[in-house]
Every structure is written in structure tokens, then in C-alpha cells.
Amino acid sequence: MLLPGAYRPHPLHALMLAFPVALFPAQLVADITYLNTAELQWTNFAAWLNAGALVMGGLVGVWAVVDLVRISRRGGARRPLAYVSALALAWVIGLVNAFKHSQDAWSSVGAFGLILSILSAVLVLIAGWIAWSGRPQEIV
């Protein structure tokens, strides 16, 4: 993920980003466990992990967009643009998945929910990788 452009998020921004980066993959694990066991508590866990990822991911997403706007005024915004895009996509898929997980019992995950969880997890890891691999140069 070597993209041009100097971007390193504020430490608090980075800490908040850690939540969706941890929670979306954790949700994926919970979903897989549910599909393997049919033990309903795992889909309950998954629904809350997803909700947590959406709340923190939404806040950090707003911050990331603000960063993107500020940087793009000076040019060289490809890295933050890639970061925001991956994060936004992970979040929107997570939102759809929140509704999916509101369905009852097996319908709360199923094949569709699992695919959504995989996409959210992969995209948020990509977003985190981009955000945290910026050159050490203060922006904010």
C-alpha cells in the first residue's frame, strides 16, 4: 500500500480507528462461530460488535473526511482518499449488515451476512493499513 502523499492521522484518530479495525474482524469470527454451532449467543455478539464498529467507525469516518478535505486543498490526497474510501465502504456494508443481523435466528447471518462481514473486515483492515502506514509527518 505504497501510495504517494504524506498522511498520518492524529493519535486520537488512530485510537478511534482501532475500534472498527478490531470489531469488524471480531464480528466475522462471531458469525463464523454461529454458523458452525447454531448457538444464538454468537449472532447476538456479532450484532453488538457490528454496532460498536459502526458507532466508532462513523465518528472516525467524519474525522477522516475532514482530514481529506484539508489535505486535498494542498494536493496529493491520494492516500487519504484511498483510506476514506475503504473506510466508507466498510461502514456502509456494515450498516447493511446491521439490518441483516436484525433478522431472527438463522436469517441474522446466513450466506449474505457472512459475505457482508468478510467485506467489512477486509475493507477496514485495508483502511487501517493505509492510515497507519503514512510517513511520520504531522498533518493535523
Place this chain on the structure above:
Amino acid sequence: MNRFSLAASTLALALAACGSPSDPNLNEVGPRPAIPERNQTLIPPMKISLPAAWGNETPTVPAGFAITPLATDLRIPRQMLVLPNGDILVAEGRGGGAPPLRPKDVIAGVIKKRGNTQVDSGNRITLLRDADGDGRAEVREIFIADLNAPYGLAFVDGSIYVAAQDALLRFPYQDGQTRITAPAEEVTKLPSRLNHHWTKALTASADGTKLYVGIGSNSNVGERGMAVEEERAVVWEIDRLTGARRTIASGIRNPTALAIEPTSNLLWSVVNERDELGPQLVPDYLTQVRDGAFYGWPYSYWGKTLDPRVKPQKPELVARAVTPDYALGNHVAALGLSFARDGGFGGRFTDGAFVGMHGSWNRQDPSGFKVAWVPFSGGRPSGPPVDFATGFLKDGKARGRPVGVVFDPTRRILLVADDLSNTVWRIAPTTAAATPALSVDNTRP
């Protein structure tokens, strides 16, 4: 990529995913209702009919009948009982006790609350007396106080039985009494560790030796796990004197009212079925409660139609699932059942059952919100349901929501508990032999 346009398009997609509207040509009632394809949507199509006041208006009843508010300002009236001397008992309150397990439970709880009364649970039984028969209760007393969400009521052999949400209670009663202060005697405990569906319906057998209690499921379709469904979605038969009980029917999702059909002395129930399979699934139903029968929940609906949301499935149970006798409509939320007896109101309303329908939340075109009449012949339903009391929904706002219904053969009146306007309505013929001409509701509630 613009996250806002993405979010907006997702929202549009999600709203579109709210599901197709109901098909008005689909038969939703009777012994053989249409069972369409499942239509699960990402957002359940919630349609909360917000409350509105009655003002000077009242529900609409057939020609030849009059309706009056027997009592108002109650605290969530549910089921009722007419005592031998004509006094009317009204169980008031709201129970429940199932902690939210998912974000959905929290959100749906807030939304559904907007369609209900904001009055505090009465947790009591009120006595109403209309000795002069003018349609207004001139005596109103708190008959029994400090109950835990009372619902089902029965009178047998000088005792009043109350199905609270956690126990079946017995109170001694003397004719004319307007207040009971004697402590309750517990006949048996009722399942209540969780109370997702908290109402405990109650009726006595024709000979008075047995009491029947309806116990609803602890979830829509088993999404809290089947461990919490032990002795849920069942009807119990309880020996009145010893408290010994056995489960006579299972898989009966939420049996909200029980009654004895007067010509056959057989037990019948109205039952609320599951949600989130589409606007026209699954029909709430009226059925004879057959000893030993399994009615499908949660594994199948309307007999043996599999519900794929339940894993693991139980094919051996589904193989013997019984199809209910009579569909009342989808999402109508039938909560009241009372048979006409001793000639009923005469005419069309001689032999049959009144059904109180609380009204839907899980479809875009509201259903229920009325009292229906199901004609019977030879102890079985014999035709499509007919509207008996309507007008609870007007211009998209709910003015009332019917719960319990009681036909009093001695005074030839029908009582309807309305837990939104907190009123007990009294419907009586304006002439001695009312034989109103009615148009048949072609079953599209």
C-alpha cells in the same frame, strides 16, 4: 467515492427493501388461507399507527346495536369476566420481562412503544357494576390490588381465578363483594423466568374441574435459543383443586385467549403467529386446542410449512404438526375470544365467536384494529369473518385497540376492552331481537 451519496443510496435501497405491499386479492382468512412465499426484508416493514383521541366518537357497530363506554380512564384493560350477579371484572396491566439481547431489541422497543398507551400498568382488577343497564358503570371499585400483570380470569364454584404473569392465583369470593382483601392462594406457578410474551390466558372447562392456561413463546421464532422455550408456546391443563398440570398442546406460539365452545364444550384458542416473513405471513388463527397436538412453532407454520430461520430443524416434530382450524388474518394480533351462547344476539349473531384484534405493526397496510365475528355451526367455523366493531383506526391513527371480548348471555351484551383509550366498551342491541342485515367482509382485513 463519496460516502454521502453511498450512504444515501444505501438508505434508498434499504427503504426499498421494506417489502412489497399486501396483495388485496390474497385470501387471508378461513380454513384454507393463502400461504404465499416468504418475503424477508432487511428492515421489517413497521407501520406504527400513532394514537389519537376518540373525542365524541365511538367505535362503529352494526345497525341495530349501540355502543357506550362502560368505563374510561382504566389502566390498560386486557381481559374481562362477568360474574354471576352481572358485575364485570377487568384485569389491568402490562407485564413482560425479557431483556434486550440485540441492538434491534432496543430500537424496536422504542418504536413499538409509540403505538401503545403511556399509562402506567394497573396491576390490579377493577370491578364495574351497571345494575340499571344504562351502559355506564355506576359502581367502580378496585377489586384486587397489587397483582403482577393479571390477564386471564375465571370464576368457578365460588372462587375467582387470576392468571398473573408468574402464577395462577385463587381468591375466595362472595356474591356482591366489591373488594377482595384476602390473600391469594397460589394454585401453581406459571413459567416466567423470561416473559417475552407475558400474557397468561385462562379459562375453565365446562364442568369446572380443569383450568386451561395459555403460555406464549419467549421469542418471535426461537431467536433467544430453545433453552428459554421450555414450557413456552403451550397450553396447560391444570387440575383446579390440586394444581397438578400437564401440557395438552405445544408449538402454539402465543395463545392469547382461551374459551370453551358452548355446543361441543371443546377448548378453543386465538393464537398470534410469527413476524418478519412478509405482510401476508403468518396468519394469526383460531383453533380448537387438540389434546397432544403440536402446532408447528417455531419449526413450521400453518401446519408443515418449514421456517428456515430455525436451526437446527426438528423434522420429526414438523411431521406431526397440526394445521390450525381457521385463519383470522395476518398480523391482526387476535387477543380476545368469546363465544356467543344461549342464542347470542339472535339473527346472524346466534352461533359463533367474537374475536378482539389488537392490530398490526408488521405490515404497511394495517390489519386488525377491530372486533370480528366468526360464525359457527355444529361447533365449527362455518363462514368468513364479519366485522362487528370497527372504527378503531381512522385516518391512519389508532383511537383504540381491542383486547379482551366477553359476551354476557344474561344481559345480551358484548364487552370490549380497549387498551389504547383505556376504555371498556359495551355493545348492546337497541331492540330486543336485533337481526341486522350485514355485508360480509370478504376477508380482507
